[in-house]
Amino acid sequence: MTKLAQWLCGLAxxxxxxxxxxxxxxxxxxxxxxxxxxxxxxxYLLVAFGCYSLATVGYRLATFNDCEEAAAELQxxxxxxxxxLRRRGxxxxxx
Amino acid sequence: xxxxxxxxxxxxxxxxxxxxxxxxTLWIIVLPFMDSDHGIHQFFLPREYAVIIPVAxxxxxxxxxxxxxxxxxxxxxxxxxxxx
Numbered sequence: 001m002t003k004l005a006q007w008l009c010g011l012a013x014x015x016x017x018x019x020x021x022x023x024x025x026x027x028x029x030x031x032x033x034x035x036x037x038x039x040x041x042x043x044y045l046l047v048a049f050g051c052y053s054l055a056t057v058g059y060r061l062a063t064f065n066d067c068e069e070a071a072a073e074l075q076x077x078x079x080x081x082x083x084x085l086r087r088r089g090x091x092x093x094x095x
Numbered sequence: 096x097x098x099x100x101x102x103x104x105x106x107x108x109x110x111x112x113x114x115x116x117x118x119x120t121l122w123i124i125v126l127p128f129m130d131s132d133h134g135i136h137q138f139f140l141p142r143e144y145a146v147i148i149p150v151a152x153x154x155x156x157x158x159x160x161x162x163x164x165x166x167x168x169x170x171x172x173x174x175x176x177x178x179x
């Protein structure tokens with residue numbers, strides 16, 4: 001099962017549970033305050049997800065950093081690749 | 096390296112989302128369990144706005160993104176035609 005199918009499955013499950021509780025016949029409905037909290041729950045989950053995304057973006061922006069070690073490693077790999085290609089007879093531009 | 100402005104904006108976003116989350120949680124989850132004559136109710140709009148405002152904000156956002164994408168593609172197409 002792909003990740004997408006998993007998420008769709010979970011969402012469908014939650015959605016049908018919510019619909020069953022929200023659209024239940026009056027005798028089976030959850031009591032007053034619980035029902036009032038239940039009805040806007042999908043919107044609430046959406047807002048919570050939006051808040052989480054915004055916070056993640058903000059946090060990553062605030063702690064954005066240079067990757068000096070990764071840059072050095074990449075330069076090293078480029079140098080190795082150039083040396084290897086040159087050894088195999090490929091003519092490259094000036095180093 | 097993140098500059099001071101980046102940090103300000105980033106932590107501002109974090110703080111804003113946290114405040115929004117707490118306020119909205121209070122509004123949706125906690126408020127129904129409070130007595131209706133409790134003083135806390137004066138800090139919140141009527142309950143139907145708890146759904147209307149996010150939906151309207153989402154629609155506005157989608158509209159804005161759509162207009163933005165349309166504008167960008169239109170501009171780049173014009174640019175491509177000129178360079179032909």
